[in-house]
Amino acid sequence: MFWVLLLLPAWAVAGVACTRLCLAAVRAAAWESAEATAGRARDLTLYEAAFLSGGPARVADVALLSMARQRRLLLAHTGWATVVDPRARDELERSVIGAIGPQGQSRIAPARAAIAAGDPVRGLGDRLVSAGLAVPEGSAADVAAAVRQVRAAALTVLALGATALLMPGPTGMPRSLVSLWFALPLALALSCLAIARVEIHPYSRWASPAGQRLLGTVARSADGARDGVADERSYLASVAVRGIRAIGEPELRAALTHRDQPWRE
Incomplete structure (x- = not known):
């Protein structure tokens, strides 16, 4: 036996x-x-689309790119960020300026890491989870x-x-x-x-099934962004969904690819 x-x-x-x-x-x-009811159809902001597509690092990329295209931030292809206009328009821009530091200049890689780990991005993720659009940490x-x-x-x-x-x-x-x-x-x-x-539903790393459906809408609206020839929101939406490879300007793309290995796409 x-x-x-x-x-x-x-x-x-x-x-x-x-x-x-x-x-x-x-x-x-x-x-x-x-x-489920909280995740019903609504419009995503650029930062929300960026988070659902690529997480905190993508949000940092979109924030830096948005300020650079407004000539309020200079991103050099050598990997340095310089503040031109220190007046922030929202809490995420305050996080960007704070991450660059009081001298107004910083390497892009550590600034990006600080932005991605900052309270505004964490708060954005928490709100998306509460709305049923992002996957709770550890669930998947x-x-x-x-x-x-x-x-x-x-x-x-x-x-x-x-x-x-x-x-x-x-x-x-x-x-x-x-x-x-x-x-x-x-x-x-x-x-x-x-x-x-x-x-069991298949989840992406960041977006829930409801979030993935809304991202599809954003992706379709961003299809008009080709080589930078589009309205500003469509252009930034394309970067939010597809990442820095969608950036049309070679110098900006070089600046944002000049990064430390942990944040490489």
Whole structure:
């Protein structure tokens, strides 16, 4: 009856993993249901579109680019930012000027990092989460980790079952029945994986399904921005959705690609 000692951990690992996956899925579904009405169609601001597309780093890029195109900030292709007009028009611009520093000049890379980590960008992310448009921090990661654990549990059950069947000597029970007992926790794990594949929505790193739908609208409105020939909002919207590769001016693009590795696109 040594095979029973292998069956117990098989049930344990399968049960714990499936329970974790179910709890993660329930939390994700509860968040989506609670915020579904808040995420109804509305217009995204440029900064909101930037956050949903590329996170805090993209917001910093759009803020720097917007001020540079208004000639209120000079971005040099050598990687330096210089404040021309220190009067901020909103809290994010105050964050930009503060990140550049009291001397009015700074390397772009550390300034971008400070902007992305600043309170205005964090507050923007929190508002998008509350509106059901951004993924809560850790939500998608929790579900993904639980799915990986269930997959590992299924492999563990298979290994334990194979060990039980290959044990020499009498087991006290026909091998077909031993196989059946191990097939039960394996079926539990596989069925949980199948249900998760169908029921759990795919999330991007930043945008929820509702956020992704609104981003599609922004992307379509930005399609008119080609080589900088478009109205200013469409041009910045294109950068917000597609990143700095959508910048038409070579010098500005060079300035914003002159960055430290952690923020490279």
